[in-house]
Amino acid sequence: MPITTTSTKNNKTKDKILKVSTVLFSKLGYKGASVRKIASEVGIRESALYNHFENKEEIFLEVAKGIFSSPFSLEHEEVAELAARGKPFLQKFTMQYKMLTFDKGNEDMFRLLMIELFQNKELRAQFMQEFHAKNIKVLSEAFFIMMQNSLIHSSDPMLVAYEYISTLFYIRLQITLMRFDSNSTDSISTQFEKHVEFFWESIKV
Amino acid sequence: MPITTTSTKNNKTKDKILKVSTVLFSKLGYKGASVRKIASEVGIRESALYNHFENKEEIFLEVAKGIFSSPFSLEHEEVAELAARGKPFLQKFTMQYKMLTFDKGNEDMFRLLMIELFQNKELRAQFMQEFHAKNIKVLSEAFFIMMQNSLIHSSDPMLVAYEYISTLFYIRLQITLMRFDSNSTDSISTQFEKHVEFFWESIKV
DNA sequence: CTAATATATGAACAAGTGTTCTTTTGTCTA
DNA sequence: TAGACAAAAGAACACTTGTTCATATATTAG
Incomplete structure (x- = not known):
């Protein structure tokens, strides 16, 4: 039973949000990548994003962790x-x-x-x-x-x-x-x- | 009688808009520097900006000319x-x-x-x-x-x-x-x- | 001084922003 | 099968965005 630091839960959607956000943030910047653009690219409504993240900044911070790793x-x-x-x-x-x-x-x-x-x-x-x-x-x-x-x-x-x-x-x-x-x-x-x-x-x- | 390329007219306000825009654009970026921020810094209302420039982009292009000159x-x-x-x-x-x-x-x-x-x-x-x-x-x-x-x-x-x-x-x-x-x-x-x-x-x- | 022109205002617009609800749908467990 | 819980939708919010327009105020020219 492998224990990953990023929770073992079924977070398929959360991962997709991060993947999409990475692409959009790195193309459009923080301001340019709106939550609606992110959600739409993931295939969900904006409101559903907030089931996985507190707010936009939390998404960004999670993505930005990858910069120096x-x-x-x-x-x-x-x-x-x-x-x-x-x-x-x-x-x-x-x-x-x-x-x-x-x-x-x-x-x-x-x-x-x-x-x-x-x-x-x-x-x-x-x-x-x-x-x-x-x-x-x-x-x-x-x-x-x-x-x-x-x-x-x-x-x-x-x-x-x-x-x-x-x-x-x-x-x-x-x-x-x-x-x-x-x-x-x-x-x-x-x-x-x-x-x-x-x-x-x-x-x- | 010196003839300047940027028209000899009395464009005190226009110059101030460009000066302020330069500072704001180079601090906040194109998106971050809103027309209201620019206008407020100049000391006029947003609508008055449009007496001097077609739109926001025209201001930016004028400012951006300075980058490579x-x-x-x-x-x-x-x-x-x-x-x-x-x-x-x-x-x-x-x-x-x-x-x-x-x-x-x-x-x-x-x-x-x-x-x-x-x-x-x-x-x-x-x-x-x-x-x-x-x-x-x-x-x-x-x-x-x-x-x-x-x-x-x-x-x-x-x-x-x-x-x-x-x-x-x-x-x-x-x-x-x-x-x-x-x-x-x-x-x-x-x-x-x-x-x-x-x-x-x-x-x- | 008067008329014309340039520049300012203030309100409004349509569209977009992040975020928050309530309600519906789906999925897993007992 | 019934109940619990996670995740989705859809509508709405308060606010900001760029831009427009009618109106008022300066400034300049005749």
Whole structure:
């Protein structure tokens, strides 16, 4: 008898509401996605939504939980191990970042984040913490190890991390924009790999 | 007798509407800034707005014109001249970018752009063209000259330009976010200068 | 000063918003 | 089969939205 945290009950409708809301919020934003649009897409009346959620905000908060829960998991040990070899770490890290960029669910979450970023103070704080600071931490630790092993030139690991992550973010934003308009991402598809190459050539000793 | 393009008429109120709208749109977004909020801030009734503009969208379009009209002017000759000296070009370009980031008017426009980016297809297209492509063009031309003069390592100038502009954008986004919450930008204030240093050291021959 | 014109008001509109009822329907349990 | 409970519908609410219109008030021109 498996015990899931989100209650074992028969919540088929609730799940559908969340699924639909994710799509609509990430397309239209919080204001643009009205409860009637959500309900209609689910196939129920607005009033029925309130059997599953207190109000609109509760739906949004539930959806927004997904924004920073990306399974971006490089174990601490794995970081140390890969970093000791230099370039393979950058490759692994970047490919994970690339996967997140193209993954449907994470793409929606990223769009939602961008749409609501300047409308939601809490989201801004989390962006700085979860998106920026956390990445800087992992990367700077890795670059620090590379410096100790004389694989790259010595300098401030935090600065190197900043320089590295900023380009990843920009590529992700651009790809997300293009895909939102169903534009081909061909012209930018290998930008992640190019970044790894360029950066490694720039810092390697 | 100076002839301004925006008509010489006595349009004090119209100007105030645009000024107020700029602030509200860039804070609350298109949907969030209602005509009543705008009118009330101007000091008139909603109905009076329609003596100056056809509708809300016309106000927005007038405001949005300012997004991509930044006086980011490095003359073609100046680019060539500075690029031939290498690092000074990066310094000049970056300092102009930094000024735009901290300039009140351009800051509002940048925020407006970010807020509406995923809600407005036309804005996305302009972002790609005016914000991205144009900068890539100027930068890649400069890097090309530097390569010809053997100031930096030879590689794809467009790639180098991409790597350079992406970090500038990320810094700008972060600073704009912090200032939106009235947070101190001390921790990131010299990031632009650090970027110039890091990048130049990375590419110089 | 008077007439014409531009700009303001205040009320109203139709449509949309989030939310709350009461009532009906369905589903599982005793 | 009967009763309990969860989930649906449908109508209504108070409020906000963009926009319009008739009317009043300034401002300008002859």
